[in-house]
Amino acid sequence: MDLNKVMLIGRLTRDPESRTTPQGTPIANFSIATSRVWKDQQGQQKEQTEFHNVIASRRLGEIVGQYLKKGRQVYIEGHLQTSSWDDKTTGQKRYRTEIVADNLIMLGSKGDSTGSSASLPSAQSAPALSPAMSVTTTPISDEEIRIEDIPF
Secondary structure (H helix, E strand, C coil): CCCCCEEEEEEECCCCEEEECCCCCEEEEEEEEEEEEEECCCCCEEEEEEEEEEEEEHHHHHHHHHHCCCCCEEEEEEEEEEEEEECCCCCCEEEEEEEEEEEEEEECCCCCCCCCCEEEEEECCCCCCCCCCCCCCCCCCCCCCCHHHCCC
């Protein structure tokens, strides 16, 4: 069994570039930055930022082009896709790995590029933006887990 799945939360590094294919399919290209923070062995805080290229097509591409702007925080679900081409100036083969978005949730409020609450979710198959929905996590209880309580 194989799995090619990507899940990221990050901020757009630039406004999306929207275009339409000759067949009429809307496509939006954008990039997001994700950061990871940790402490090294000396206790110093370190941070590493990664930049990811993302492609959204069809209805999701329309939504991205219409609603996303630089600085907006988003949750992206998708898969990796690598394309290759021959560089005309150097003659070398070049590669580019991108995330093909299957689902997107806009985080923060509509005009807020630094917010953290979730709103305005959308799915590729959705005909329009659905009403606001928040992403929540269930807190872990300090209760002891007993073998008898496990259902399987």
